[in-house]
Every structure is written in structure tokens, then in C-alpha cells.
Amino acid sequence: MRAPSLLPPRGGGLSSEGVRDWSPAFERPLGRSFYARPTARVARDLLGCRLVLRPSRGSEGWRAGRIVETEAYVADDPANHASRGRTERNRSMFLGPGHVYVYRIHQVHCANLTTARGQAVLLRAVEPLTPLLAGPRGPGLLCRAFGLDRAHDGLDAVVGELRVLPRDGPPVEVARAPRVGIRLAADRPLRFFDGRSEWVSKRPARPRRKVPG
């Protein structure tokens, strides 16, 4: 059996040594049509898929993780950054399906993949498939682990340096729950996670909002 912490040996790049030359570059990423579907469906189907970041200036090797937790931000959704239309910050949410939207909040960055215009899926946690700089449990830590920041905002996730490869590895036990850390529309069950994963972020179920009495 393959060690869970290694990238799966698929596709080309086979050397006489074996599979060590495997690279995500040899695999076909999820195409535009994957993202051009209802956002909650995309959020669910991203579970088990592999998020991969191509090495760029200075960094060596690909970084990859198996997606285990996502949230959908949909139409008529006051928690959605685009709920009040297009702004300078959220402009990459309007580039069409399959683009990267990275924003900064407090001291951290959070990464999304866009679906329909003005809708996106927040990537909350992955299981490391390569050595990462931080435990990617939670959207801010995920970005830190991959080195994602506003420089990655607006990239095309179908052909760019950040991509998603099809589901692979152990089966996903899909679970749904309310989204984390939001005030508005806090009851909608638009958070999806793999109930079997150790890497799902945990936070208080019901933080904010004063209750009278």
C-alpha cells in the first residue's frame, strides 16, 4: 500500500528508478465544466480532489494536499463577499468558473475557487500530500502552508499554477454542516467535509450574535 503522505504515482514521468519522476504536471486538472455547476455541488465534489501548486521562483517542488473541507458561497447569500456586487477586492469572483479568489482578512489569506459569477468555494482544509510549511487545517493556515497570497488572486485554476486534480485515494465520507466563522446566514448547511479526515478544522459551532434575555 502506498504511503498516505506521498503523491500518488500516476501519469507519465516514469524513470528507470520507478515512479519518483511523477509530477502533477503530467495529470489533467479539473476542467472548466467542473466549476460551471451549482456552487454547493462543486464544493461537495471538491472533497477528495488534490489541490496542487506549481513551483515558482525560488520554491522547489510541487505542493499538494487532498481537499477535506470546503464552504459554498452562493447567490442570495449575505455572507458572500459578492452579495452586494462587484468591488475592487472581489473582482476575481467575476472572472467566470475556475478562477482563484484570494483575499486577506485580519492577518491571514483565504483562498477560493470560483463557480458562477459572484459565487465561490472557500478552501478550508487539506490533508498534506507533500511536505508543507504549516498544518493546513483552516483556510488561513492552508494559504500559509501553500504560500498563497494576493499575488495568486485571479489566476486561472484550469491552466495556472494552482490547480485541482481529480479525486483520488481513499473514499470520501461526505458530511454537511453550517459554515464557520460567519455572522450572516449562519444556519445554512453549506460547509462540506470528509467525516473521516483528521484534518478538518474545528471551531465553536455557534460563536457570535448576542441573544436577548
Add this chain to the structure above:
DNA sequence: ATCGTGATTCCCT
């Protein structure tokens, strides 16, 4: 529960 921390938006001028 609260705190540190800064970008962004909105509602004014």
C-alpha cells in the same frame, strides 16, 4: 470568550 491585527467598504464630506 477575547484579543491582536489590518484591509476593505460605506457613508459621508
Add this chain to the structure above:
DNA sequence: GGGAATCACGATA
């Protein structure tokens, strides 16, 4: 332009 309110976080207790 300015200033207040807001915020899809993470670390702490």
C-alpha cells in the same frame, strides 16, 4: 479625501 464599522481567522484561556 476621512473615519467608523465590518470581517469567510488563529491563538489563547
